[in-house]
Amino acid sequence: MSGRTNPSGRKARGASSSAAGEQVADPGAAPGSGFRPARRVVILGGGLAGSTLARHLLLETDVEVRILDRARRLPTPRQKYGESSVQLAGHYYGKVLDLEEMLFHEHFMKYNLRFYWKTPGLAGDVFEHYGQTYIRNYSNVPSYQLDRNAFEASVLAMNAKDPRFSVVTGISELDVQLGSGGAVHRVSYRAGGEVHEEECDWFIDATGRGQWLARRDGLRQDNGVRHGASFLWVDGLLDIERLTRLDRTERRRHPHRRITGHLPHWLATNHFMGPGFWFWVIPLRHKTSLGLVYEHGAVDAAAVDSPEKLLEWVSREFPLFAEDLKQRRVVDHGRLRDYSHGCARTIHPDRWGLVGEAGRFSDPLYSPGSDLISTYNTLLVDAIQAPSERELRLRCQQGEALMRALYEAYIPSYGISYDxxxxxxxxxxxxxxxxxxxxxxxxxxxxxxxxxxxxxxxxxxxxxxxxxxxxxxxxxxxxxxxxxxxxxxxxxxxxxxxxxxxxxxxxxxxxxxxxxxxxxxxxxxxxxxxxxxxxxxxxxxxxxxxxxxxxxxxxxxxxxxxxxxxxxxxxxxxxxxxxxxxxxxxxxxxxxxxxxxxxxxxxxxxxxxxxxxxxxxxxxxxxxxxxxxxxxxxxxxxxxxxxxxxxxx
Ligand SMILES: Cc1cc2nc3c(=O)[nH]c(=O)nc-3n(C[C@H](O)[C@H](O)[C@H](O)COP(=O)(O)OP(=O)(O)OC[C@H]3O[C@@H](n4cnc5c(N)ncnc54)[C@H](O)[C@@H]3O)c2cc1C
Incomplete structure (x- = not known):
């Protein structure tokens, strides 16, 4: 399955690795075998997963890519959770999708994950009252804090420069007939007052929580993780190191810096922790993302189901935020009662797949969402380039097994020991x-x-x-x-x-x-x-x-x-x-x-x-x-x- 690079720089996949590692011809690729290489991919949903998959396909294959989205415009105007990336996704966005320059210009390089606890005996109303678990140095594999809409706008704009790429927004009345055994898929939808019908070789569902295909075909699975979330965005940078009564000099020379050093803590994904819950603080340019994630039973969902209630809850639980949050304007907010889910199948040799939250999603602790997208995109691009029926089946089979294993390994971490x-x-x-x-x-x-x-x-x-x-x-x-x-x-x-x-x-x-x-x-x-x-x-x-x-x-x-x-x-x-x-x-x-x-x-x-x-x-x-x-x-x-x-x- 390992590819070689052709003169255009794209990977050619008509070859596979032998056990010894040298390239050998794939008998399945022989002309006249009846196998139809993929030429056209339709991606339903142009959010994080859909827009990045499109870029990956445009960079590494010769296929045409069309994104269909029900939203009137992309990116959608509301703020989106899913901003913090870790090393795997950082590597994918920066190196594989070649977005490093844009990432450093328009987003923050992230300073690891950091965790805070209240200290018994201290009021917890200032930053220095909190214990910390962290990695002091920057990771050598950089990751980023993404303002999702800005990121997706840039990726879609880059995609649009390629004549093989197109987007149709505001679609409705979608119908998809998935072909089997190598037959094409037929997609019909209404857009701009007209009904459109088209064919594609691959159909990928990237509809996020819409989970269009999983709902239609009964692929959704319960994974036993019962967690909810309530989140909002406020104007400006909420710098947690300023949540103190110390003056600037005292802050700069605080004894804690002998241990933690001088890098800005606000660049981290900061987690304020409690039994069965955590509260995230993520910096974006000109605003800050704040969100509470909780195991059912650990927090009363009704007590955090509006921005006002959430701010009140946070100010009570972590009093260092109380004064600052009173001054902030809430830019947007949202909540999810039960967000974790599995999926029976995500890559099929009949040439369809699901990526992002449309497929499997476990939990945002440790920010694995973008990692799953990066891995799925990579496996899908590989399967889409299969040069023969046999290779296609193998790639789908192995991709599915891998994704299931990587996803399931997270479940005990979230299901058993959140307390x-x-x-x-x-x-x-x-x-x-x-x-x-x-x-x-x-x-x-x-x-x-x-x-x-x-x-x-x-x-x-x-x-x-x-x-x-x-x-x-x-x-x-x-x-x-x-x-x-x-x-x-x-x-x-x-x-x-x-x-x-x-x-x-x-x-x-x-x-x-x-x-x-x-x-x-x-x-x-x-x-x-x-x-x-x-x-x-x-x-x-x-x-x-x-x-x-x-x-x-x-x-x-x-x-x-x-x-x-x-x-x-x-x-x-x-x-x-x-x-x-x-x-x-x-x-x-x-x-x-x-x-x-x-x-x-x-x-x-x-x-x-x-x-x-x-x-x-x-x-x-x-x-x-x-x-x-x-x-x-x-x-x-x-x-x-x-x-x-x-x-x-
Ligand atoms: C509380 C919470 C916090 C999270 N935090 C993080 C994090 O910090 N880092 C991280 O990496 N991941 C995080 N995740 C996971 C994160 O949600 C995903 O990484 C990311 O948002 C998934 O993007 P997506 O493309 O699947 O969905 P989206 O970005 O939501 O895109 C879906 C697109 O599909 C379109 N669509 C929906 N339905 C239809 C339809 N029927 N027809 C056509 N189009 C449709 C929508 O308009 C939208 O454009 C978090 C998840 C949760 C629940």
């Missing part, structure tokens, strides 16, 4: 785990084009499957740990940290740091991917052992456990997954003589740096106090190390 959002320590463990998987198993394969390489895709899926049971165990484990903490009033470590916000740099997790190094593994073929992803499976298994040991050390109040390889759960694969269970008795039973003894070898990837979450109670230090943390600021001696040191002395 972990309410505790900085539990969430930090959860996010470090998920981000390590994301860097290695989503970003690395995408950058290397492995998803459209038949062998490469198989390697990715096989390695990814090795993590399935472990991921499910990890989600349950962290959710149970959260419940254990909650029952003891330890969320955000209760009194232990009274008055001291906690700061956690995610790159301190050795596994995450190793996963991030895969960004630099470029031109990896299937063989290299097998080795690299195999190492990453080991990497994540080491992390699972370290998380287990860390949590057991907290539950039993024995810091030495976190560093003990004698205590650690063993084995790998399903065996390891079966041992990753939150069970107080099982934790105690592992505490055999010799754990933490001088001859107990140190556990690799031990999470003893998390001891900042377990320091003993101390007096509050007030607003200007030293934060409980540090990456490079002089660290406090870790209690875990201190105990082990004492034992070994």
């Amino acid at each position: 972990a959002l309410g505790d900085q320590e539990a969430f930090t463990l959860k996010y470090a785990w998920e981000l390590s998987i994301y860097f290695a198993f989503y970003v690395f394969p995408f950058i290397n084009g492995l998803l459209t390489d038949r062998l490469g895709a198989l390697v990715v899926m096989r390695r990814f499957a090795e993590l399935g049971a472990l991921n499910a165990s990890m989600q349950r484990f962290l959710s149970d740990y959260l419940q254990w903490k909650k029952a003891r009033g330890m969320l955000c470590d209760g009194a232990a940290h009274a008055g001291r916000p906690l700061f956690q740099e995610l790159m301190e997790f050795p596994a995450l740091s190793r996963a991030e190094r895969t960004f630099y593994e470029v031109e990896a073929d299937a063989g290299a991917a097998r080795r690299i992803l195999g190492d990453q499976v080991d990497n994540l298994q080491a992390m699972a052992r370290a998380v287990h040991a860390w949590v057991a050390s907290r539950v039993l109040g024995r810091p030495e456990i976190a560093l003990s390889s004698r205590y650690a759960i063993e084995g790998d694969g399903a065996d390891l997954a079966a041992q990753l269970v939150f069970d107080e008795q099982a934790f105690a039973a592992r505490l055999v003589p010799g754990v933490g003894a001088p001859d107990d070898p140190p556990l690799s990837d031990a999470l003893s740096f998390l001891s900042r979450f377990a320091v003993p109670a101390r007096e509050a230090t007030g607003d200007q106090g030293e934060p409980a943390s540090s990456t490079d600021a002089a660290p406090e001696p870790s209690p875990a190390r201190a105990v082990v040191g004492a034992t070994r002395a």
Whole structure:
């Protein structure tokens, strides 16, 4: 499935990779085989998914592309959620769609995802009262904060320069008869007072929440995730670092900057966290996007179903926003009661597909929506270029399996452990785990084009499957740990940290740091991917052992456990997954003589740096106090190390 580049710079797909990697002729491409290569694609819906798919097709194929949209004009005038992108989509927009210049001119380069929690004992009415979990440095794979309408307007304008592209807006009375077995599709609709009928080789549904095809053909599936959202946009930049009573000099030289540094926090996608909910703050040029996402039951939907109620709720829950929001003009708003859904099928060899929210969408935490669009677009473009019936079937079959696997892997994260959002320590463990998987198993394969390489895709899926049971165990484990903490009033470590916000740099997790190094593994073929992803499976298994040991050390109040390889759960694969269970008795039973003894070898990837979450109670230090943390600021001696040191002395 890997393509070669023809003199025009477009990919030619009449060839496929052999196991050895060289190009071989595809027998299915022989003239007279009856196979009709794709010439014309109709995309229903010209939003983020539709407009970018069109650009991708125009850049890499010779097909004609027509977008049909029911809106009178594109982009539609109302604001749209879906602004924050992460590395995979950042790479897709910037490099694959070649939009870097426009992105840097018209949008903000994003400063990672950042998470904030209220600190017990502090009022939470100023920025410096909040603990933070974050990555301090910019990612080497840039991502962006997109003002959706401006972005789509630019992409559509670029598309319009190509004579193979056309858009029809304001359509109604749509009827689509999907052909099967290679027959063309017949599309009819009314536009400009007339009925139009046309044929196409491929029909792609990109109607977003309209889900035209999924509704018509009964493809919608329930995925068990019951989450809602309420969101709005306000005028101007809401700079969260200014939500303080400190003057400018005090802000510039605040002790927290020893840890967090000087990059503007407002460029991040900022998440203010609570049990089962989070509130986003995303900067766009000249306005700010604000939105609450919640698990049903965690927030009363009726209490946030209008802009006024949402602003009131936020000002109460996160008081630092109260004064600022009173001054702001609301530009637009919206809400969704239940937005998560699956889809029975999204790429079919009868030459139809669904992309964007029209197909599958799990949850906006971690901003994966654009990633799914980028991946689907890539797989669809590949399938549309299939040179033979056999290749078409293979590409659709593999594309469908891949997309289902990548989507389903997210579901436990959203369905099982959303409650972990309410505790900085539990969430930090959860996010470090998920981000390590994301860097290695989503970003690395995408950058290397492995998803459209038949062998490469198989390697990715096989390695990814090795993590399935472990991921499910990890989600349950962290959710149970959260419940254990909650029952003891330890969320955000209760009194232990009274008055001291906690700061956690995610790159301190050795596994995450190793996963991030895969960004630099470029031109990896299937063989290299097998080795690299195999190492990453080991990497994540080491992390699972370290998380287990860390949590057991907290539950039993024995810091030495976190560093003990004698205590650690063993084995790998399903065996390891079966041992990753939150069970107080099982934790105690592992505490055999010799754990933490001088001859107990140190556990690799031990999470003893998390001891900042377990320091003993101390007096509050007030607003200007030293934060409980540090990456490079002089660290406090870790209690875990201190105990082990004492034992070994
Ligand atoms: C609360 C929430 C927050 C999110 N935040 C993010 C985020 O930060 N980052 C991210 O990457 N993703 C996010 N997502 C996912 C995000 O929604 C998608 O990435 C993106 O909006 C999907 O774009 P789309 O093209 O599928 O839909 P849209 O952009 O909505 O486009 C659909 C188009 O189809 C047209 N249409 C609809 N019905 C019909 C019809 N019957 N006939 C013809 N045309 C039709 C519409 O007019 C529109 O132009 C979020 C999702 C939710 C629910």
